[in-house]
Each structure stands twice: as structure tokens, then as C-alpha cells.
Amino acid sequence: MKNDLFPLVSKHVKLKTHIGDSLFIGRCPFHDDKNPSLVVNKKYQLYICFGCGASGDVVTFSDMINKKKERKDGRIRKKNKD
Numbered sequence: 706m707k708n709d710l711f712p713l714v715s716k717h718v719k720l721k722t723h724i725g726d727s728l729f730i731g732r733c734p735f736h737d738d739k740n741p742s743l744v745v746n747k748k749y750q751l752y753i754c755f756g757c758g759a760s761g762d763v764v765t766f767s768d769m770i771n772k773k774k775e776r777k778d779g780r781i782r783k784k785n786k787d
């Protein structure tokens with residue numbers, strides 16, 4: 706099984722090269738990020754956000770993205786019901 710963090714994060718965040726070719730930085734999808742504070746380490750398949758403290762690996766990231774999506778869907782459903 707190929708657990709690739711980088712392509713997954715790239716789907717949600719526009720990543721820019723930060724340092725060298727293994728560290729990338731982008732705007733965190735987990736909080737209202739005005740300045741890019743999400744750092745992704747392509748080599749070690751880890752991410753950390755210096756804004757909200759979110760961190761982990763590909764499993765944590767997809768988990769957090771799914772939860773965020775669920776919350777969003779929940780809000781939309783609630784809105785339509787009112």
C-alpha cells in the first residue's frame with residue numbers, strides 16, 4: 706500500500722517549495738490560515754501546522770480532511786432543513 710502524504714495534501718493545499726526539495730509549505734486547511742503555516746515533509750511523510758498545531762501523517766491528514774468535510778456537509782444539511 707502506498708501511503709503518499711504529498712499528493713493527498715496537494716489536492717487540498719497549494720504547496721510551495723519551502724526548503725530544499727523535501728519541505729513544502731502551504732495554507733493549512735484546518736484553520737483560517739492567512740499566511741502559509743502548514744509544513745509538509747515529503748521525505749518523512751509528515752505535516753505540521755504552526756498556526757493551529759495540527760500534525761501527523763497521511764492517515765491523520767485524511768482523517769482530519771474527512772471530519773472537516775463531514776462537519777461542512779452537516780452544516781449544509783442543517784441549513785437546508787431550516
Ligand SMILES: [Zn+2]
Nearest residue numbers: 733736754757
Ligand atoms: Zn492549521
